[in-house]
Amino acid sequence: MFFGDLEAQDWQSVRYWKAAEAGLSRDAGAILTTAGSLTRFLERHFGIRLDVELHDQFVDLTKPGEGPLLGCEGNAPVLRRQVSLMHRGSVLFDAESVLPLETLPADLIADLEAGERPLGNLLLDRGLSLARSDLSVAQMQGESVHKGRWARRSVLRSPSGVQALVVEVFHPIMWARIETTSRRYRL
Secondary structure (H helix, E strand, O other): OOOOOHHHOOOEEOOOOOOHHHOOOHHHHHHHHOOOOHHHHHHHHHOOOOEEEEEEEEEEEOOOOHHHHHOOOOOOEEEEEEEEEEEOOEEEEEEEEEEEHHHOOHHHHHHHHHOOOOHHHHHHHOOOOOEEEEEEEEEOOOOOOOOOOEEEEEEEEOOOOOEEEEEEEEOHHHHHHHHHHHHHHHO
16 A cells, blocks of 8 residues: 555544644644635635646555445455655655545546546546545555645545545644745744
């Protein structure tokens, strides 16, 4: 997996998780818990436009824990997409999306394969309203480069039937960029 064993992480529902108790700023908490499109949230609130770097995209089978979140059977065929989202040449966060193939329109697959735009923007620009469920936050544990980084996991659902399990892991530069941008917007 892109991030290692995600099931081993201590995912906490945003209903009960508090940024202040975790030692994070209000802005960081808002980013980790936003229920809408994260890319649109960053654009609107911080003036951060993201570029996508596509690392890999391939047909796979659901891993343990993914099927129940997506409401599909174990070992269901999915499109797995692994990207980095960048601002001015710096990676702010990495994301992995898992989309069940049975509900994925062919033209959306083509847009995803182009690897030029964030998933949320692709769905919203297609006129698909989105609902985010099962939003959880974790501070990554284990022996990996992501240890100690904040992550969030959720399921995007569209009334059209398109859905995606999305995991985003934030690099330390994300929080530095947000702090700098927040100060600029407050002045």
